[in-house]
Amino acid sequence: MFFKELNDIKMRSIVILLLLLVSLAVTIALRPYTETMFSQMISEFEKLPKFMKKIIGSPEQLTRLKDDEYYLISQWHGKNLGQFLPLLSLLIAFPIFAKENEKKTIYFLLARKKRKFVFWVKFLTGLFVLLIMTGGLSTMGFVLMKILGYSVSLVHLLPCLISEMVGVTFFFSLFLLFSIISNDQVKPVIAGIVILIGLPLLSLIKSVSFLNPYPYILCVNVLDKGIDWPYTIVLASVSLLLIVSDYLVFKNREF
Amino acid sequence: MGEVISVKNLRKTYSNGVEAVKGINLSVQNQLVHALLGPNGAGKTSTMKSILGFIKFEGDIKVFGKNIDEVRNRISFVPEEKNFYTHLTPKKSIKMCKRLFKNFNEEEAFKLLKYFDIPINKKIGSFSNGMKTSLYISLSLAQEADLYIFDEPTTGLDPIKRSDLLELIRQKIIDGKTVLYSSHIIPEVEKIADYISIMYKGRIIYSGFRDDIKEKFKLLYVPTEISHKIGIDTKNFFAKLIEDEVIVLLSNDHKQWESLSNHEDIEIKDVDLEEFFNTLIRGYNDVF
Numbered sequence: 001m002f003f004k005e006l007n008d009i010k011m012r013s014i015v016i017l018l019l020l021l022v023s024l025a026v027t028i029a030l031r032p033y034t035e036t037m038f039s040q041m042i043s044e045f046e047k048l049p050k051f052m053k054k055i056i057g058s059p060e061q062l063t064r065l066k067d068d069e070y071y072l073i074s075q076w077h078g079k080n081l082g083q084f085l086p087l088l089s090l091l092i093a094f095p096i097f098a099k100e101n102e103k104k105t106i107y108f109l110l111a112r113k114k115r116k117f118v119f120w121v122k123f124l125t126g127l128f129v130l131l132i133m134t135g136g137l138s139t140m141g142f143v144l145m146k147i148l149g150y151s152v153s154l155v156h157l158l159p160c161l162i163s164e165m166v167g168v169t170f171f172f173s174l175f176l177l178f179s180i181i182s183n184d185q186v187k188p189v190i191a192g193i194v195i196l197i198g199l200p201l202l203s204l205i206k207s208v209s210f211l212n213p214y215p216y217i218l219c220v221n222v223l224d225k226g227i228d229w230p231y232t233i234v235l236a237s238v239s240l241l242l243i244v245s246d247y248l249v250f251k252n253r254e255f
Numbered sequence: 256m257g258e259v260i261s262v263k264n265l266r267k268t269y270s271n272g273v274e275a276v277k278g279i280n281l282s283v284q285n286q287l288v289h290a291l292l293g294p295n296g297a298g299k300t301s302t303m304k305s306i307l308g309f310i311k312f313e314g315d316i317k318v319f320g321k322n323i324d325e326v327r328n329r330i331s332f333v334p335e336e337k338n339f340y341t342h343l344t345p346k347k348s349i350k351m352c353k354r355l356f357k358n359f360n361e362e363e364a365f366k367l368l369k370y371f372d373i374p375i376n377k378k379i380g381s382f383s384n385g386m387k388t389s390l391y392i393s394l395s396l397a398q399e400a401d402l403y404i405f406d407e408p409t410t411g412l413d414p415i416k417r418s419d420l421l422e423l424i425r426q427k428i429i430d431g432k433t434v435l436y437s438s439h440i441i442p443e444v445e446k447i448a449d450y451i452s453i454m455y456k457g458r459i460i461y462s463g464f465r466d467d468i469k470e471k472f473k474l475l476y477v478p479t480e481i482s483h484k485i486g487i488d489t490k491n492f493f494a495k496l497i498e499d500e501v502i503v504l505l506s507n508d509h510k511q512w513e514s515l516s517n518h519e520d521i522e523i524k525d526v527d528l529e530e531f532f533n534t535l536i537r538g539y540n541d542v543f
Contacts, residue, residue: 001354001355003351003354004351004354004355007351008340103338103340103341104334104336104338105338105339105340107309107332107334107336108332108334108339110307110308110309111307111309111327111330111331111332111334111404112327112328112330112331112332112355112356112398113327113355114324114327115308115324252311254309254311255304255309255310
């Protein structure tokens with residue numbers, strides 16, 4: 001059944017992987033030009049319109065972009081891969097059960113296999129593909145920059161990897177719940193998009209901003225503070241709770 | 256003969272309050288085609304879904320004397336919606352089934368696809384409904400199971416393929432397997448079933464061997480006027496149906512036949528499954 005699930009995910013994964021590889025290639029290809037581009041920006045920072053200033057941030061941050069390590073983490077992990085990871089989790093998770101429910105192909109599996117088996121194979125295959133893609137893409141940024149002679153070290157790769165993997169596990173478990181309870185494929189996508197849009201909005205309210213896991217997944221503080229262990233433990237625990245909920249909901253669902 | 260499926264006091268009420276099954280008992284014996292016959296909404300699919308553990312229910316269900324989860328590898332099921340993975344071709348579907356189920360007979364699957372004239376390299380998504388049904392049935396029959404459960408399996412099939420399928424199902428019985436078969440198509444059930452349970456409004460209102468119906472039942476056509484004249488107590492009959500000035504009574508009591516056969520206005524006829532089913536269902540409200 002693992003191969004069946006893998007086959008179901010194959011096409012989606014290849015398309016997403018290609019898109020992210022293009023994004024990685026563009027990010028690295030732009031590296032030689034960023035320094036001149038941002039130097040110019042720094043000199044003309046005060047002349048820039050207000051909204052541009054807001055987008056760029058502080059001139060100090062622009063100065064840091066001269067550092068290859070900072071560039072890799074902020075531009076690849078932060079601006080590209082990290083931003084895509086929750087969406088990637090949604091794209092992998094939403095059809096896993098919802099498609100089978102919608103097409104009624106779930107009967108074919110459930111009549112012949114135990115629910116426990118069906119759930120764990122589907123869950124683990126999806127998570128496996130997601131973690132391989134996340135890990136692979138995360139590492140690839142470092143490897144490619146190293147090959148191209150940039151000054152990057154392994155020190156920050158592991159914290160980024162952990163943050164991204166725990167983050168995608170959280171999002172995957174959450175989106176999988178929507179997939180399990182839905183009888184069609186539209187609802188889990190809508191619910192997922194609402195979550196993806198809604199979570200960053202929580203950052204606007206200081207008291208609940210910790211509920212937004214984006215800064216954690218984007219490795220915002222990795223360079224200065226290393227990995228945020230308390231947040232990692234809490235997010236991993238929440239993910240575990242979600243996985244247990246996924247299983248219980250699927251086990252007790254009527255088909 | 257051993258009991259393959261045992262259903263005791265099965266009740267199923269959906270969350271919207273619909274009481275689909277109202278405390279039925281069902282016993283499916285080994286090496287028989289047991290047909291669940293009933294009109295739409297009778298509770299056949301809910302009964303099958305309960306047996307297969309797809310829905311929650313009240314009551315007790317055992318398959319091969321065990322909980323369904325312990326014997327899933329001995330079961331093959333064809334649901335009402337015969338949708339298979341549309342991105343696959345039949346050839347790839349066979350490969351997938353071979354990987355998924357230890358008891359899947361690849362050679363038999365190819366043979367059945369050829370028998371049903373299904374192209375093996377075309378995407379299932381491009382198939383007609385009949386082709387999809389034939390494919391699903393082929394894959395299910397190619398599984399060497401001990402119990403085959405079919406929910407309205409012939410929907411979408413043309414008469415020739417329908418007849419072929421019924422023969423294939425009969426062959427399973429010859430091979431020592433057991434079949435639970437639901438349908439609302441009477442000629443189909445008449446052709447295939449050994450044992451019939453008629454379901455209506457969530458209850459089993461008749462259970463017995465198919466041949467017993469012809470042997471044990473008669474239809475009595477009694478003009479209403481005569482009925483009043485001789486004072487027939489219709490409550491004593493198996494089913495009662497009031498038509499234009501005639502009361503149709505279904506009886507399995509030889510004494511009733513004999514006592515009423517003397518009246519020349521009363522017609523007593525042999526009953527086939529269709530008449531039996533119609534009288535039972537249409538007369539249900541009068542009897543129960």
